[in-house]
Amino acid sequence: MIGRLSGLLAEKNPPLILLDCHGVGYEVWVPMSTFYNLPAVGDKLVLLTHFVVREDAQMLYGFGSENERAAFRELIKISGIGPRMALAVLSGMSVTDLAQAVTTQDAARLTKVPGIGKKTAERLLLELKGKLGAELGSTQAPVGDAQGDIQQALLALGYSDKEAAAALKALPAGVGVSDGIKLALKALAN
Structure with a gap:
């Protein structure tokens, strides 16, 4: 709606x-x-x-991205997983990490999320197999315009989601893409 x-x-x-x-x-x-x-x-x-x-x-x-929403929708389709639990999963790990856990069937990664036990993690892996894969875990389209481009550049350079997010917070408002990337890289180098 x-x-x-x-x-x-x-x-x-x-x-x-x-x-x-x-x-x-x-x-x-x-x-x-x-x-x-x-x-x-x-x-x-x-x-x-x-x-x-x-x-x-x-x-x-x-x-902030279509990948996150698609993963959320796949999670809430699973019996016993409501919106709050799906939100907890996406808060505890990125869509990329979730897709990798599903691909490798790594239940231990999911049990690190608060509220997810071993049985729930195994059920999630079974239900998501084939539904949540490389297409969802590829790249996340971020929230802002220039900030989104800066974040994508940092992720492409091999920085983690957390490192990129921390670097984006340090940037001044309204910074351009090229200047933002330079400033973010300087911040990450410290």
């Missing part, structure tokens, strides 16, 4: 954010991978969303 939101980031309280879309504030639950890549409060933000309607609640989940 609601597939994408575009507006100004009003509040950040992990894992919940408030996105102001022309005067209407949407509470959106986001995985930590998306949260770390959010712009500053007051800046423009575009999120892909998944709307969940239950008997007792209507919840909106937001993602």
Whole structure:
């Protein structure tokens, strides 16, 4: 029903954010991978969303990339895995790490996520096999425009998601792609 939101980031309280879309504030639950890549409060933000309607609640989940949303949707299809657990999985590991764990059938990687035991991890691996692979785990399209290009460049250079996210936070607002890459590389070199 609601597939994408575009507006100004009003509040950040992990894992919940408030996105102001022309005067209407949407509470959106986001995985930590998306949260770390959010712009500053007051800046423009575009999120892909998944709307969940239950008997007792209507919840909106937001993602910085199509890969994250697709992985979330695959996770919630699994019996016993609800939106909160899927959000925990995507907060505990990147889509790339999840796809690699599924490809290698590595249950130990999944059990590192809080709330995931050995049996649940094995069921996740079995259910996701063939559904979550290289196409989802390839590259993540980040949240911002120039920041997204900078992050992609850092990932292509071999830096981890966490290192790239930390370098992006240190960049001044409105920095260009080439200057941003140079500044990020300097920050990572320290």
